[in-house]
Each structure stands twice: as structure tokens, then as C-alpha cells.
Amino acid sequence: MTQGKKAPIHFELLAPYNKSVHLLGSWKDWKPIAMKLDKATGVWHCDVSLADGDYEYKFEVVSQSYFAVGETLTVADPKALESTLDSHENSIVRVRGGKRFLTGYVWQHDHVPLPPNEQIIIYELHIGDFGATANSAGTFAILIEKLDYLADLGINAVEFMPVNEFPGVHQWGYTQRSLYGVENSYGSPDELCRLVDECHARGIRVIHDVVYNHMEQEAPLTKIDYTYWFYQENPDPGYLHFGPKFNYEHKDDNFDRFPARDHVMGALQQWLRLFHMDGLRFDFTRAIKYFELLKWFTDEAEKLEGFKPFFTVAEHIPQDPAIAGAGAPMNAAWHDHFFRQLVATTIGVPSDDRQPFDTNAVLKAMDGRNDGFQSTRCTVNYLSNHDEPRIMYRLGAAAKTFDEAAFRRAKLGATLLLTAPGIPMLWMGEEFGQATDKSLETRPVQWDLLSHDNNRNLREHYKALISLHKSNPALYSDTFETVLNDSRRGIIGFKRWAEDGNVVVVVANLTPNFGGEFAVSEAGLSDGAWHECVYGFDVQVVGGNLVDTLGESEAKVYRRVL
Numbered sequence: 001m002t003q004g005k006k007a008p009i010h011f012e013l014l015a016p017y018n019k020s021v022h023l024l025g026s027w028k029d030w031k032p033i034a035m036k037l038d039k040a041t042g043v044w045h046c047d048v049s050l051a052d053g054d055y056e057y058k059f060e061v062v063s064q065s066y067f068a069v070g071e072t073l074t075v076a077d078p079k080a081l082e083s084t085l086d087s088h089e090n091s092i093v094r095v096r097g098g099k100r101f102l103t104g105y106v107w108q109h110d111h112v113p114l115p116p117n118e119q120i121i122i123y124e125l126h127i128g129d130f131g132a133t134a135n136s137a138g139t140f141a142i143l144i145e146k147l148d149y150l151a152d153l154g155i156n157a158v159e160f161m162p163v164n165e166f167p168g169v170h171q172w173g174y175t176q177r178s179l180y181g182v183e184n185s186y187g188s189p190d191e192l193c194r195l196v197d198e199c200h201a202r203g204i205r206v207i208h209d210v211v212y213n214h215m216e217q218e219a220p221l222t223k224i225d226y227t228y229w230f231y232q233e234n235p236d237p238g239y240l241h242f243g244p245k246f247n248y249e250h251k252d253d254n255f256d257r258f259p260a261r262d263h264v265m266g267a268l269q270q271w272l273r274l275f276h277m278d279g280l281r282f283d284f285t286r287a288i289k290y291f292e293l294l295k296w297f298t299d300e301a302e303k304l305e306g307f308k309p310f311f312t313v314a315e316h317i318p319q320d321p322a323i324a325g326a327g328a329p330m331n332a333a334w335h336d337h338f339f340r341q342l343v344a345t346t347i348g349v350p351s352d353d354r355q356p357f358d359t360n361a362v363l364k365a366m367d368g369r370n371d372g373f374q375s376t377r378c379t380v381n382y383l384s385n386h387d388e389p390r391i392m393y394r395l396g397a398a399a400k401t402f403d404e405a406a407f408r409r410a411k412l413g414a415t416l417l418l419t420a421p422g423i424p425m426l427w428m429g430e431e432f433g434q435a436t437d438k439s440l441e442t443r444p445v446q447w448d449l450l451s452h453d454n455n456r457n458l459r460e461h462y463k464a465l466i467s468l469h470k471s472n473p474a475l476y477s478d479t480f481e482t483v484l485n486d487s488r489r490g491i492i493g494f495k496r497w498a499e500d501g502n503v504v505v506v507v508a509n510l511t512p513n514f515g516g517e518f519a520v521s522e523a524g525l526s527d528g529a530w531h532e533c534v535y536g537f538d539v540q541v542v543g544g545n546l547v548d549t550l551g552e553s554e555a556k557v558y559r560r561v562l
Contacts, residue, residue, distance in 0.1 A: 006049040007098030011035070011057070013077070015224050016042025016255060019062045023048070024074065026056040026090075035059075042255050052097065056090035064225035066232055075220035078178060079266070081274075083165055085184040089177070103274055105193035109201040114278060117311045117331060118377045119476050120157040120205060121418075121466055122425040123150060124385055127160060127186050128170050130428050132444035137170060140187035140195040151202040153431060153459070154466035157311075158199060159207040159281055161386060163192065167216060170442055172386065173209070174283060175216040175243050179267035189274065196276050205278035207311065208271055212264050212297070213287045214243040221263070228252070229260050240287055248293055261293065268297060272304045279311035282330065285323060286316050294329035313380055325374035335379035335422060341365035342383055345510055346391055346413030347399040348553075357490040357510045366420045366494065367480045375478050376421030383413050384427045392435040405512065407433065407454045408553040411461050412508060415534070415555035418465040419506045421480045421496065431462040461534070465557075468533050472559060473498035483523035489513075491550065493520050501562055505530070505546060508555035515550030529561040 011023050013035070021044040022032035035044040063073050076083055080091035081102055094101040131138030131146055150158065162173030165181030173183065182189050196206045215221065221229045222244050230244040246260040271277055280301060285294060298312045314330040316323045324333040344354035345362055354361065364370045368379035383391045391413060395406040410433055417424050429436075429445045432455040436443050449455040469475045474496040483505065484493025490511035497503045505525065509515035525546055529538050532548070534557055539548055548556060 004052045005098070006051045007095070008047040009050045009093065009095055009100055010045065010047050011077075011093075012043050012045040013059050013061075013224075014041075014043050014259075015061060015064075016252070017225055017228070018044075018064050020072075021062075022060040024058050024060055032060055042252075050093075050095050052095050054092060054094050056084060057093055058090050059220075061224055063223055064228070065223055066226055068223065073223045075223050076178070078220045078224075078263070079180045080178065081181055081189055081270075083178070083181055083184055085169075089167075103189045103193055105190045105197070107193070107197055107276065109197050110276065112200050112203060114200065114203060114205050114309055115156045115470075116309050118423070119470060120311065120423060121155055121469060122157045122159050122207065122380065122423065123153075123155040123428065124159045124425060125161065125428040126172065126386065127163060127183075129442060129444050132442065137185065137442070138444075139185075140191040144195055144198050147198055147202055147204070150204065153463050154470060155426075156203055156470065157205040157207060157279070159279075159425070160209060162209045162211055162283075164211070167218065172440060174211050175214075176211055177216050177219045179210075179212075179215075179264060180270055192275055200276070205309070205311070206276075207279035207281050207313070208275070208277040209281045209283060210268070210271075211283045212246065213284045214245045216243050219244065229263060236287055242284075245287070248288070248290055261296075265297070265300060268301060269304060272301060278305075278308060279313070281313045281315065283315055285314040285330070286318070286320070291323065291329045294323070298329060298331070319371065321368070321372035321374070321378070324378040328374075328378075332378045332380050332423060333373075334385075335368055335371070335373075335381050337371050338365045338368070338379065338381045338420070338422070339383070339388075342381075342413060342416060343388075343391065343394065345416070346383060346409055347394045348401065348409055348512055349399045351394075351398065359485050359487045359490060359492050359510065362416075362510065363482050363485060363492055363494065366416070368422055376480065377423065377478055379422040380425050381417055381420055381422040382425040382427065383417055384430055385425070386427065387438070388427075389438045390427065390434055390436060391430060392433045393437050396435060397437070401512075404454070405553070407458055409512070410458055412510070412553045412555050414458075414462050414465060415506065415557065416508060418462070418469050419475060419496065419504065419557060421478060424469070426462070432456065432459040464533065468504075468557065468559075472502050472504060473500055474502040474504040474559075481523070483520050484518065486518070489515060491515055491518055493518070493523075495523055495525075501560075503560040505558045506555060507548070507550065507558075509550040509553060512552050514552055515554060517547065517549050520546040526560060530558045531561050533557040533559055 021035045024030045035046045077091040082092040084090045128137040131142030164176045165178040169185040231247045234245045312330045314333040319336040324330045340352045344351040344356045395401045477498045481495045493507040
């Protein structure tokens, strides 16, 4: 519906070497409107008088792509914020007050303090699956209703799997049609703004998962002039071909621009300005490979954020510690060696050539500096993520461990994850033992599991450890010292401490056998009362010795009573 007087609305498309571009719009029954090429910029443009309202549009181009040279094709606007939720894939322009309208959301909670990077606990989730029901997929609006659950768990950072426009209504989001558009099946830009704002109201930071290596095969840029933005022949090995790969090396000397770099940077800047994101998780950075480019992305993002804490993390696998830290491209990176060792240890059987009860290997994997990272604060640790089978699934499928024994192993893994140096990350449903396998298909979070005692108790275990991690500076410090390494019995112990005097000691029986008595000695522990945080009792350290017992697959966490 339209109303009021008309005003000129500007449309443009970068296509410097295309011979013809027309604008097609719903306001004119899709009849072509000629656009003019600005020879100084390579941008086709036109102004159309439109009254306030919502309209659909697309571009008609004479393609320069190698597979369709000279053919007339229609494409959506590569920089449109919204598109239609149907097979037409038209772009949407909203006109309000005689101007192009992007969002009208009024931010309410920008003033709420947010946790610094070293204190965040990340919860990775898929919008469509996290709030899915038997009758519908999840949306931004449904997720808002679930935020109190995350806040109660103690989560202070969420990482959304990509919410950019992708084909269809259910997908992981890593094959994107647009880097600029919001996925229409999840909701409107205003609803995304409200979701982020409601996260901030609860002190929860929001990390945007960005895919800057490739796009989906039918993305508009592929049809306009393929090799202007992408490699015609993907230089990566075949098993790494996920779609048209951005050619960051290509420079258009006629206009003194790097088209792919400019397009991606424009998208990055738009998402931070419009949606107030607090961090970026970069997908598949090993394939992007240009560290100076990745650092440019990080530097520009931090400039936009200004006073707010901002966090960039790389999914760089196989891992390379050079990608994270001071002066490096990213603030942190996924700690793959930690993950692979802790998976083997948690499920209790060999995995990825890691032995589960190798105490030396476990203690080495706990400290990212052993892998060459500048600091443990440069590592993001996890037991599972969207790319991997869930830990509870592995316990059944690989280890044939079920029921009480499986939940004991899951608690052991959770304790090591949330007391290890580094930034912990959970994958949705992990905290109460969801056991579904990795799948590209719909895998809703199984909230009904919380009606079972074992699942509910596992969540309470996670909740208690998260609270301890956030409240005790020793657990988000950069400190780690081995205080017990009993390789014969598979028992380890380590100490964490902070400058304010807080000290935490963790002792774990990695095996499913009864551990029995242990003693932590010569670890610099002060005499007096120490509180065990998992079961809630006090022990007395005498002569610097902490003595207690461990059951099967059991870990205990002791903090000094100040």
C-alpha cells in the first residue's frame, strides 16, 4: 500500500563492464526502466519517484559472466537488505517520509555494560532449530522468548549461525545469496534489531557468523559479471569447493578498486552499523588465507565499534596460532587440538588418533600456549559445534556408553571445558545432553529432554560451572599449572589463579574406574578451608596438602575460601 506525495528514490548497481542495465519494479508492472552508467565509477543508477510504501524490484542486466555472455538475465540487488520469501527472490525497497528506509527500530539497551572478551562464554545456535516446534521453524521473534533461558544458564555471548539471505527456508546459512540481506524466513531487519537489543538488555553479547570465502552458485554477483568478483577456476582443492570463491587478488585498475574486498567490507560495515553486533566469527579463514586482509576486516570492525568490547574469532582448521593474538588478524581462533583431545577423553575411547586417558596429552591440550598461541585468551575451546557430532551422540555411537555412565562422562567433559584456560563455547543442547547427530537437515533443540532428571541435572552442572567461571577471575585468567599427573590411574590436577588472590584447583579422574584417594602437594596451596564447588562441601588444606577422593569419571573443583 502506498500513500502521500512521491519523492525521488535512488537505485544503483555496480556493473562497470556490462553493456546494459535496467530496473524492474512492481510499481510499474515490472516494465524496464533504463539506468545510466556513471563512467567515473562504473555504477549504473537512476532515480524513481515513489510514494511512501513497500515495493519489489530487481535488475535486468546483459551478463558479462563467462557462462552467459550477452544473455539478458534478471538479478536481485546484491546489496538489498530484504528480499521476498518466495521463488521470485525479488528485492524489497521500503520508502518512508520520502526516503529509502532500512530499519526503524529504536535501540533501548545500548547503555547496558557487556562483558569483556576474556570473560565471555559463547553459546552457538541455529536460529531455525533453536526455537523450532513441530509446526514451524525458529525465528528471531521466537528466539527472543528463549533468551531468559540462556540468561538463566549464565550465557553472556551468543553466536548465531549465519542469518544472511540464503535460498529456501531451512539451511545452515553457509551458502549465501547475499552478504547484505537478512534471511527472510527468520524475520525482518527490525526483528533482528530487537533480538540483538534484547540480548544486550540481558548482558549478552552477539557474535555474527560471517562467510567471506564463497557465495551460493545463484547469487546475483555470479550472474552480473562472474570473474569481476570470483575466480573462474577455484584454486582450492576440490574437497574445499563450497561455491563461487571470492577473488580478493583481482584489482580493477580502471577504477582503482578491489571489487571483492570492497563488496565484503561494505557488508561488514552495514551489519555492524545497523545491527549493533559485538563480534564476528569468520568462517573457513584458512581458505581465505590472506592474513593482511583478515586483519583489515578486524581493524575496520573495531574502529566502527569504538568504545564497545568487540571480538573476532577465526574458524581456522587445521589450526594455526599465527592467526590470533596481538598484531594478528583475529582476537582468537577455534582451538582444534583441545577439541580433538577432549572429545577422546570425554567419550573414553580413542578418537582422531588421540588416546582418552593419556594424562600428558590432556594437560598439554588444556593450555593453548603449548600449541604456539600467544595467550590462552586467543583460544576458543569446545566439546562440539555445528560441524561435529554432539558429544552425547558420540558417547552412544562411538563409546557405547549410555544412561548414568554417559552423563558422568558428559559432566567430566563439561568440567574440563569450563575450567580450562581459554574462552569456552557450547553448542546448543549440549548443556542438557541432546544426542542427535550432525545433520544439514532440521534438527530442533529437544527441549522435552529437560523433563528427565539426568538431562536436567547435566544442565544444572553446566549452570553451576558457568557461574563459577564468570565469578572467579582465576578461571578467566591466563594462568595454568599442572599440580597432579598420575598417568597410571589417569588422574590429573591443575591450578588456576588470579592477581586478586583467587585460586582454583581442578582434579579429574579421566577413567571410568573408581579413582580413590589423591593428594595435591607442593603446589603452593595455602592452609585452611577450600570449598569444593561441584558438590558443595569444604576441605581443609594442611601443610599445603589437599587430600580427597574421586569416583568414576569424576572431576572436582576447589576454590580457596578468601
